Amino acid sequence: MNLMRIGRPAVIAIAAALVLSSCASNETPASTGSDAPTESTLSGTINAAGASSQGSAQEAWISAFQTANPDVTINYDPSGSGAGRETFIAGGSDFAGSDSYLNDDELAGTFAACAPDTTAVDLPVYISPIAVIFNVEGVTDLNLDAATLAKIFKGDITTWNDPAIVALNADAKLPATAITAVHRSDDSGTTKNFSDYLNQNAADVWTEKPADPFPYQSGEGAQGTSGVVDAVTNGTGTIGYADASRAGDLGVAKIKVGEEFVGYTAEAAAAVVNDSPLVDGRADNDLAIKLNRTTTDATHYPLVLVSYAVVCTEYADAAQGALVKEYVGYMASEAGQEVAASSAGAAPLSSDLQSKVAAVLDTLK
CATH class of the missing domain: 3.40.190.10 (Periplasmic binding protein-like II)
Structure with missing residues (x-):
C-alpha cells in the first residue's frame, strides 16, 4: 500500500x-x-x-x-x-x-x-479545480469547449490539428501529432466529476452518465492522479485531467464558460460550489453537493471537484x-x-x- x-x-x-x-x-x-x-x-x-x-x-x-x-x-x-x-x-x-x-x-x-x-x-x-493538462510540442496555450473536450476523450478527435481544435485556437500552431488522451484506469471520483462536467455540457457527445470508472474504450489508462500526470508528462501529444494541485509545469487548457475561455483558480472553483445546492432526498446530516456545471458566469470554473x-x-x-x-x-x-x-x-x-x-x-x- x-x-x-x-x-x-x-x-x-x-x-x-x-x-x-x-x-x-x-x-x-x-x-x-x-x-x-x-x-x-x-x-x-x-x-x-x-x-x-x-x-x-x-x-x-x-x-x-x-x-x-x-x-x-x-x-x-x-x-x-x-x-x-x-x-x-x-x-x-x-x-x-x-x-x-x-x-x-x-x-x-x-x-x-x-x-x-x-x-x-x-x-x-x-x-x-480539475485541470485539463496537456503536453504538445510547440503549444503553450490551449482553448477547449466541452464538446471538443468530450470528443477528444471519447476518441472521436484523434489529431491535434483537427478542425474543431483549430477553430478554437486560431493563433496556435497545432501539429498533426496523434492525440493520446490519458484517463484514470482505477475507479476515480475525479473521473466521475470530469464525466459529470462533460455530460452536463455536451450530452449529445458524452452520452454515458457520470460514474467512477472511465466509460469509454479509448485513450490510455493510468493509475491514480500521479499516474495520469506521469503519463502526460512523459508522453507525446498527450492530454489528461487531474487535480489542479498536481498540474506542475504542464500546459493547462482553458475551458469555455459562457462566451469566454476561463483558466482555473481556487476562487472560481469555490464560486461554483457556493452556488450549488445539496443533493435532494438525502439525510439532513449528509452534505453531498449537486454541482452546477452549466453556469455561463465567467467568474466561475465549473470543472471542479468536491x-x-x-x-x-x-x-x-x-x-x-x-x-x-x-x-x-x-x-x-x-x-x-x-x-x-x-x-x-x-x-x-x-x-x-x-x-x-x-x-x-x-x-x-
Missing part, C-alpha cells in the same frame, strides 16, 4: 501557524516554556484511504495534526475514491476520502466500522469515533482549510459550509 504515514495535525487554531513549517512528519514540538500550548491528550491511530486528489492536502493536514498531537498516528492511502469507499465499507479504514459522494446503493448497505443500525455521511473537506470525508454517524468503537471526529473536524476547520489552500492550492470551504460540517460532527458518536 502507498501509505502516507504521519501523526496528527491540530484541531485548533494553532494549526494554521504549524502547518507550513518545515517540521518533519515525525517531529514533536520542541518548546517547553510557560507560554507553550497545553499538551495534547489525544492518542491512537487512524487508518484512512481514498481520493488521491486529497494527497497533497492530507500530507499537510497530517503533518500539522501530528505536530500538535504527537501521540496520534494517521495513515492515509491515496488508493482512489472507489477503493477508499470500498475499504471503509468493509471496515478496513476509519473514514474514506472520496471525490464522489456515497451512491444510493452504498447508503442502503451496511458499514462495518459503524455501530449497528447506523449509517455513514458525506462531509465536504476539500474543493479543487472531495468528502465519508464518516460513520456513530462508530462501533466510540473512542475511535472520537479520534476521527477530531481529525476530520480539523480538516474542515478554518485552520485546516488554510493549510489545504497553502499546500495544495485548494479552494477553502465557505464559512457557511464549514459551519454545516462542524454541526454534523457535533452529533457524531
Whole structure:
C-alpha cells in the first residue's frame, strides 16, 4: 500500500501557524516554556484511504495534526475514491476520502466500522479545480469547449490539428501529432466529476452518465492522479485531467464558460460550489453537493471537484469515533482549510459550509 504515514495535525487554531513549517512528519514540538500550548491528550491511530486528489492536502493536514498531537498516528492511502469507499465499507479504514459522494446503493448497505443500525455521511473537506493538462510540442496555450473536450476523450478527435481544435485556437500552431488522451484506469471520483462536467455540457457527445470508472474504450489508462500526470508528462501529444494541485509545469487548457475561455483558480472553483445546492432526498446530516456545471458566469470554473470525508454517524468503537471526529473536524476547520489552500492550492470551504460540517460532527458518536 502507498501509505502516507504521519501523526496528527491540530484541531485548533494553532494549526494554521504549524502547518507550513518545515517540521518533519515525525517531529514533536520542541518548546517547553510557560507560554507553550497545553499538551495534547489525544492518542491512537487512524487508518484512512481514498481520493488521491486529497494527497497533497492530507500530507499537510497530517503533518500539522501530528505536530500538535504527537501521540496520534494517521495513515492515509491515496488508493482512489472507489477503493477508499470500498475499504471503509468493509471496515478496513476509519473514514474514506472520496471525490464522489456515497451512491444510493452504498447508503442502503451496511458499514462495518459503524455501530449497528447506523449509517455513514458525506462531509465536504476539500474543493479543487480539475485541470485539463496537456503536453504538445510547440503549444503553450490551449482553448477547449466541452464538446471538443468530450470528443477528444471519447476518441472521436484523434489529431491535434483537427478542425474543431483549430477553430478554437486560431493563433496556435497545432501539429498533426496523434492525440493520446490519458484517463484514470482505477475507479476515480475525479473521473466521475470530469464525466459529470462533460455530460452536463455536451450530452449529445458524452452520452454515458457520470460514474467512477472511465466509460469509454479509448485513450490510455493510468493509475491514480500521479499516474495520469506521469503519463502526460512523459508522453507525446498527450492530454489528461487531474487535480489542479498536481498540474506542475504542464500546459493547462482553458475551458469555455459562457462566451469566454476561463483558466482555473481556487476562487472560481469555490464560486461554483457556493452556488450549488445539496443533493435532494438525502439525510439532513449528509452534505453531498449537486454541482452546477452549466453556469455561463465567467467568474466561475465549473470543472471542479468536491472531495468528502465519508464518516460513520456513530462508530462501533466510540473512542475511535472520537479520534476521527477530531481529525476530520480539523480538516474542515478554518485552520485546516488554510493549510489545504497553502499546500495544495485548494479552494477553502465557505464559512457557511464549514459551519454545516462542524454541526454534523457535533452529533457524531
